[in-house]
Amino acid sequence: xxxxxxxxxxxxxxxxxxxxxxxxxxxxxxxxxxxxxxxxxxxxxxxxxxxxxxxxxxxxxxxxxxxxxxxxxxxxxxxxxxxxxxxxxxxxxxxxxxxxxxxxxxxxxxxxxxxxxxxxxxxxxxxxxxxxxxxxxxxxxxxxxxxxxxxxxxxxxxxxxxxxxxxxxxxxxxxxxxxxxxxxxxxxxxxxxxxxxxxxxxxxxxxxxxxxxxxxxxxxxx
Amino acid sequence: xxxxxxxxxxxxxxxxxxxxxxxxxxxxxxxxxxxxxxxxxxxxxxxxxxxxxxxxxxxxxxxxxxxxxxxxxxxxxxxxxxxxxxxxxxxxxxxxxxxxxxxxxxxxxxxxxxxxxxxxxxxxxxxxxxxxxxxxxxxxxxxxxxxxxxxxxx
Numbered sequence: 443x444x445x446x447x448x449x450x451x452x453x454x455x456x457x458x459x460x461x462x463x464x465x466x467x468x469x470x471x472x473x474x475x476x477x478x479x480x481x482x483x484x485x486x487x488x489x490x491x492x493x494x495x496x497x498x499x500x501x502x503x504x505x506x507x508x509x510x511x512x513x514x515x516x517x518x519x520x521x522x523x524x525x526x527x528x529x530x531x532x533x534x535x536x537x538x539x540x541x542x543x544x545x546x547x548x549x550x551x552x553x554x555x556x557x558x559x560x561x562x563x564x565x566x567x568x569x570x571x572x573x574x575x576x577x578x579x580x581x582x583x584x585x586x587x588x589x590x591x592x593x594x595x596x597x598x599x600x601x602x603x604x605x606x607x608x609x610x611x612x613x614x615x616x617x618x619x620x621x622x623x624x625x626x627x628x629x630x631x632x633x634x635x636x637x638x639x640x641x642x643x644x645x646x647x648x649x650x651x652x653x654x655x656x657x658x659x660x661x662x663x664x
Numbered sequence: 665x666x667x668x669x670x671x672x673x674x675x676x677x678x679x680x681x682x683x684x685x686x687x688x689x690x691x692x693x694x695x696x697x698x699x700x701x702x703x704x705x706x707x708x709x710x711x712x713x714x715x716x717x718x719x720x721x722x723x724x725x726x727x728x729x730x731x732x733x734x735x736x737x738x739x740x741x742x743x744x745x746x747x748x749x750x751x752x753x754x755x756x757x758x759x760x761x762x763x764x765x766x767x768x769x770x771x772x773x774x775x776x777x778x779x780x781x782x783x784x785x786x787x788x789x790x791x792x793x794x795x796x797x798x799x800x801x802x803x804x805x806x807x808x809x810x811x812x813x814x815x816x817x818x
Contacts, residue, residue: 508817515791515813520696522809523795526747608696610785610815618818 463598466634482591489576510560518553562632598636695772722783
């Protein structure tokens with residue numbers, strides 16, 4: 443027997459069930475599911491209703507491999523810099539298992555952590571027109587809608603900034619996908635069928651992040 | 665338009681305010697958007713002067729160009745495997761970094777570093793990361809890491 447949810451309960455469940463999924467089965471994402479995902483994206487709010495977002499759907503294997511290379515290159519460089527300057531070691535200071543620590547360092551500095559675009563059945567590259575006021579905020583709203591619809595459909599996705607955050611990687615991505623200069627490449631969303639369930643990541647308590655009337659006065663008391 | 669020479673203080677003051685605005689907007693992420701700063705200098709003044717795909721040649725040309733333009737006092741470097749440690753003395757833009765540091769913000773962009781990186785990416789087709797910028801006592805110490813990945817992926 444299926445559970446019955448009110449709209450609020452179903453919405454919160456999608457929000458709470460969302461995970462960043464980086465491992466996918468070979469099963470493709472159906473056109474029907476992709477249509478719903480893109481419909482969710484286009485219903486996002488935007489400043490002045492500018493709707494600056496555009497979406498590039500990539501399924502081609504060779505292009506996915508190049509997306510993975512660009513992403514892995516960017517991540518590998520950044521995390522290697524973190525390792526070389528000891529910042530990564532500070533981040534993992536409380537991890538006592540040396541084998542796990544070593545594996546984490548390797549996964550991050552090699553860029554492997556971000557190369558899964560190559561194996562995702564579909565990637566959506568989110569770009570946005572630059573001639574608007576609220577480009578990063580508008581496109582982020584569309585991206586979150588994508589992630590929630592993916593979750594509601596029983597699929598898995600990961601929001602990947604790796605191929606876009608460094609301007610040099612964004613240039614590579616633009617060249618690969620013919621993105622005109624009037625558009626900024628914002629993010630890549632990898633989507634597929636998850637291979638396994640994932641545990642939730644820790645979250646800060648509401649009492650620590652919400653303030654009453656001005657900064658510093660807790661809204662939620664102990 | 666006036667022929668009056670513009671002071672370094674005026675220009676560096678503007679550069680500081682622009683960098684600070686960018687930091688306020690993007691925080692630690694802003695450094696990743698600065699890697700093309702200096703592209704015009706590289707394309708117009710450095711690229712064709714670099715004789716071959718060797719790091720020493722790239723550094724020497726960048727040093728020569730920056731000295732000719734009065735941007736730096738000296739540039740030296742040491743290479744160990746895939747890391748390059750570069751020292752830049754007397755950089756014209758050091759006051760910008762000193763003002764950033766006074767605000768508690770680590771320097772996040774460096775034109776000499778960018779020019780050397782552009783040279784390595786262009787002539788050796790290798791990806792490079794600017795891992796660290798430290799400015800102390802009038803000297804900027806830069807840590808670059810060179811990767812086996814090709815710069816030209818597409």
